[in-house]
Amino acid sequence: SAVISQKPSRDICQRGTSLTIQCQVDSQVTMMFWYRQQPGQSLTLIATANQGSEATYESGFVIDKFPISRPNLTFSTLTVSNMSPEDSSIYLCSVDISGYGYTFGSGTRLTVV
């Protein structure tokens, strides 16, 4: 399985600011996935990041709020823009190397105050 390095592991941010989360994978992958897990809830897919093209966003998520970069096959960033307390959540990146199942980064625990 893949090894994913995700950072920061946690942050406390002021409302109105933005935070960029990074994920580095130890092998090349076509697609990287960004999830959000709000307190006490399960994971919700935000978007799929493809190298060389625009990310594909799920219903309820827009590029202006969650811009994504995918400059190469091993790296992606997710930015949470103009944050509000409702954005407090855990954000996780994920990849599927073998088609067997997804591997997740360790998550970024975001608190917006």
Next chain:
Amino acid sequence: RKEVEQDPGPFNVPEGATVAFNCTYSNSASQSFFWYRQDCRKEPKLLMSVYSSGNEDGRFTAQLNRASQYISLLIRDSKLSDSATYLCVVRGNGATNKLIFGTGTLLAVQP
């Protein structure tokens, strides 16, 4: 109706007990099925895939019933270390191959 539904629990069981989790999914075209385990404040980790023929990994047995769109996970001889949230996960069809997560079932194994 949610795409993947699970009983949220919590399931409180004594050590050594056998416990079963159930899950239903709404999209009959779903292709792959998984059980993930998520410990408190950690990322989800793949526990096992689920096949139509059923599959077993030590104390864990997973079953899939495509006709009923139903998935199960059986844990035998529960250990304290089995305490976690168990997520039923379904992979949709289509180009994105995205995973759809159930809300999870919380298991607490008591000494």
